[in-house]
Amino acid sequence: MSTDIERQWTSRIRHSVVDKLPPDKLLPDTQPAYVASWIYVFGVTTMAALGVIILTGIILALDGPQWWHSSTLGHFVNSMHLWSVEIFFFAMVVHLWGKFSMAAWRGGRSLTWVTGAVTFMASILAGFTGYVSQTNFDSQWIATQAKDGINSTGGGAFFNVLNLGQMLMLHIVLLPIAAVALTGIHVVMVRMKGVVPPFEDATTEVSA
Amino acid sequence: MTKKPFRPDVDAPVYKGPYVPYDIIKEGAIAVLVVFILTAALALVFSSPDEKAVTIKTWSNADAVDFAQTAGDELAGTSAVANYGAPYNNNGTSQHWGFLSPEKWIGVRIQINTTNDFVIDPLSAQPAQPALSAALSQWKSASSATQTAWDDAFNKAEPNLTYSNGKVNIPTKAAGPIPVLLNYETQMARSGALDQALVTQAGFYTTNFTKPLLFVSDGTYFAGLAEKQHLSGSQWGMMNETGQYPGQAWLWLYTFWYQIHPYSTSASADFLVWGTMMILTALMVLVPFIPGLRSIPRKIKIYRIIWREHYAAKL
Numbered sequence A: 001m002s003t004d005i006e007r008q009w010t011s012r013i014r015h016s017v018v019d020k021l022p023p024d025k026l027l028p029d030t031q032p033a034y035v036a037s038w039i040y041v042f043g044v045t046t047m048a049a050l051g052v053i054i055l056t057g058i059i060l061a062l063d064g065p066q067w068w069h070s071s072t073l074g075h076f077v078n079s080m081h082l083w084s085v086e087i088f089f090f091a092m093v094v095h096l097w098g099k100f101s102m103a104a105w106r107g108g109r110s111l112t113w114v115t116g117a118v119t120f121m122a123s124i125l126a127g128f129t130g131y132v133s134q135t136n137f138d139s140q141w142i143a144t145q146a147k148d149g150i151n152s153t154g155g156g157a158f159f160n161v162l163n164l165g166q167m168l169m170l171h172i173v174l175l176p177i178a179a180v181a182l183t184g185i186h187v188v189m190v191r192m193k194g195v196v197p198p199f200e201d202a203t204t205e206v207s208a
Numbered sequence B: 001m002t003k004k005p006f007r008p009d010v011d012a013p014v015y016k017g018p019y020v021p022y023d024i025i026k027e028g029a030i031a032v033l034v035v036f037i038l039t040a041a042l043a044l045v046f047s048s049p050d051e052k053a054v055t056i057k058t059w060s061n062a063d064a065v066d067f068a069q070t071a072g073d074e075l076a077g078t079s080a081v082a083n084y085g086a087p088y089n090n091n092g093t094s095q096h097w098g099f100l101s102p103e104k105w106i107g108v109r110i111q112i113n114t115t116n117d118f119v120i121d122p123l124s125a126q127p128a129q130p131a132l133s134a135a136l137s138q139w140k141s142a143s144s145a146t147q148t149a150w151d152d153a154f155n156k157a158e159p160n161l162t163y164s165n166g167k168v169n170i171p172t173k174a175a176g177p178i179p180v181l182l183n184y185e186t187q188m189a190r191s192g193a194l195d196q197a198l199v200t201q202a203g204f205y206t207t208n209f210t211k212p213l214l215f216v217s218d219g220t221y222f223a224g225l226a227e228k229q230h231l232s233g234s235q236w237g238m239m240n241e242t243g244q245y246p247g248q249a250w251l252w253l254y255t256f257w258y259q260i261h262p263y264s265t266s267a268s269a270d271f272l273v274w275g276t277m278m279i280l281t282a283l284m285v286l287v288p289f290i291p292g293l294r295s296i297p298r299k300i301k302i303y304r305i306i307w308r309e310h311y312a313a314k315l
């Protein structure tokens, strides 16, 4: 009876998840003493900014893409959306260089780096599709300029920056989903491995 | 048990030091609060840019000559879009590097024929007026050799085109129906009807502005507005926004290449810049796997500053 239960798909998945990411690793209450630098704040700040981007984006979505041109409140929410994006990218770039300086891919963390870098790419696309979805002079100019670059790769045939419907859908549905999902994977990977230890001059012991 | 050698840029040492209390949920909550307040403050102080979009109506009313010249170029097939090549048409030379030319391989998928799409079709959809109908049927029934002769005559007279008393004047008698067509086209543009005609060609609902955007981008008026807002390509272009806003500053490396040789002078600049960026991006994504590159952080020693307390404690 008990062996049957142990062999269920359900229990097996639960075991493997709990083994890889037990609750005290997912939400730890202590950190190694070396995690004592302001640089560690930038990952969390990036996440926080992503939260504000999504919140303000949801408010902008409620009344449709034209609302913010005519409403003072709408314009303010749009300004918040813009500035949270600026903070997001600023924090992410500092985070990236910080992780580079620490070679934070060591000790089996290379996929953490790779998912981070892919999130960066997805975020750039999300930001770009937002800039061309503004329905104002900036979006007209940015779209007509950017088309040449994308067309030269052949991609313009499928990713038409002059097609507002396509850009807006990508910007408010597909790319946010990608950015949030990638961030989730990224952060779970960090929690699974713990924070990378400092370089040590004399070490021969390879950590698991 | 075989012991693998320790690779300092791939393996991490085992940490045997102390652990200290760390409240990550509290840290996260504070981060959200701080970012929210900072965002609201920046939004209050700096707001965000929102220049009205250019329409063909505003363009043709602000600069009727530029509009009529551009419309003439679309009709004659001499505009930038008319000679763009893929993905819009087959008239241009595709960007390439050696034999690599994905633009050409994928070909025309967003068909734009400037003569018909921007001039003839919108005019044909207008209520019939004798002079317009006559000019349209004269154009449509002419052989392509005749059309080319009219186009050439228009191109010669184009620099001296003027606009006065609601009329476009083209100083030539050899351009066939072109002067009449451009007069109606300009009227249509100034009334706002052309904006509508260009977007509604796909039916009632529309979310696609490819045609009017391409048309507007062929005029000098649009580029002039952008120039005033320091947005042109040689001014780090689309990375900026109108006004004094930071824009997409993270695209600096992408826009950077356009400023320097050989990119800045190449006819395939876009393709070369994209190729360069793709290679650099791949390098960034794959740093952990690239010997040499992955040793840089250990050699430049910035980590010594980041973990200075840790190293100080060990002494």
Ligand code: HEM
Pocket: A039, A040, A041, A042, A043, A044, A046, A047, A050, A092, A095, A096, A099, A104, A105, A109, A112, A113, A114, A115, A116, A117, A118, A119, A120, A123, A183, A186, A187, A190, A194, A195, A196
């Ligand atoms: C949406 C974007 C991103 C978010 C929200 C994010 C978030 C985080 C968070 C919360 C952490 C753990 C805390 C910390 O060390 O800061 C972390 C760690 C890490 N991030 Fe990111 N990150 C993002 C993008 C990136 C990028 C672009 C890279 C590099 C290409 C990257 C590489 C890493 C690495 C290697 C770690 C492991 C750190 C360690 O073990 O010490 N991340 N990230």
